[in-house]
Amino acid sequence: MNKKRFILGSGELYIKExxxxxxxxxxxxxxxxxxxxxxxxATLEYKPSFYRVEDDLGTVKEDLxxxxxxxxKSGLLxxxxxxxxxxxxxxxxxxxxxxxxxRITRIGGIANAxxxxxxxxxxxxxxxxxxxxxxxxxxxVNTSGFSLGFLKDKExxxxxxxxxxxxxxTGTLVMLDEPDxxxx
Numbered sequence: 001m002n003k004k005r006f007i008l009g010s011g012e013l014y015i016k017e018x019x020x021x022x023x024x025x026x027x028x029x030x031x032x033x034x035x036x037x038x039x040x041x042a043t044l045e046y047k048p049s050f051y052r053v054e055d056d057l058g059t060v061k062e063d064l065x066x067x068x069x070x071x072x073k074s075g076l077l078x079x080x081x082x083x084x085x086x087x088x089x090x091x092x093x094x095x096x097x098x099x100x101x102x103r104i105t106r107i108g109g110i111a112n113a114x115x116x117x118x119x120x121x122x123x124x125x126x127x128x129x130x131x132x133x134x135x136x137x138x139x140x141v142n143t144s145g146f147s148l149g150f151l152k153d154k155e156x157x158x159x160x161x162x163x164x165x166x167x168x169x170t171g172t173l174v175m176l177d178e179p180d181x182x183x184x
Contacts, residue, residue, distance in 0.1 A: 007134060010041045011124035013074055015086050018117040018139045022167065022175070025135070028121055035083060039157045040075030042122050044136050044174065047071075070164035070173040072120055072138055075157045078148075081105050083158055087142045089113045117141055120162045135177040138164040 014033040016023070049067040054060060076083055084091045084105045090112040095103040106112075117139050126132035144161035164173040 006128075007124060007126075009124065009127060010038050011122055011134075013038055013042065013076070014119075014121040014123065016119045017086075018119050018167075022119060022137060022139075028119065029123060035076060035086070036079060037077040038074050039077040039155070040159075042072065042074035044122065045071045045073070046174070068173060070138060071143075072122060072136065072140075072162045072164070072174075073144075073160065074122070075159050078156050078158045083146075083160075086116075086118050087146050087158070087160060089116070089141065117165060118162070132179055135175070137175045137177070138162060138173065139167040140164045 012029075013035050014028055014030075015035050016028055016033045022028070047069045048065055049069075050063040051066045053062045053064060081103070084107060085093050088107045090108055090110065091114075092106045092112060093103060094106075118141065120138050120140060122136045124134040124136075126134075140162045142160050143163040144159065146158045146160065148156055148158065150156065166173060167175075
């Protein structure tokens with residue numbers, strides 16, 4: 001029997017500094033790499049750019065792929081400022097110390113840019129088919145910055161946009177990994 005699947009629901013977001021290779025799922029998908037809870041879902045977007053070659057008479061038309069862009073966007077329910085370390089390339093985090101029990105995050109100063117890239121993994125687990133896990137993995141940086149809204153009647157959500165960079169010598173921008181057959 002051919003069981004149909006529909007992707008429904010959000011997922012989890014994992015981030016780890018990129019050191020040249022993508023770790024196995026059980027190494028990446030651990031609690032210390034989970035950045036918090038997603039709020040408002042996540043969106044993976046692919047945008048190709050084409051250049052159209054066309055003659056004056058309209059008899060020759062050809063579209064040539066000139067560029068590709070992939071972004072992964074998500075809202076993060078921010079329990080603290082821990083997200084700043086991977087959200088701002090100039091972030092510097094110190095502490096906490098036993099004396100102050102404070103963690104201080106400083107952001108700013110182009111000379112402080114760390115040049116780090118991150119593995120960003122969105123993991124969707126189906127509630128209808130527990131064996132189905134869809135993984136979207138990119139290597140990139142947060143290119144949207146962030147804003148913090150402090151509202152009297154709403155939790156703080158940080159919107160992040162990670163722009164993909166090639167993760168291998170063939171120019172791969174995203175890996176989509178899913179099981180081929182339904183579980184069961």
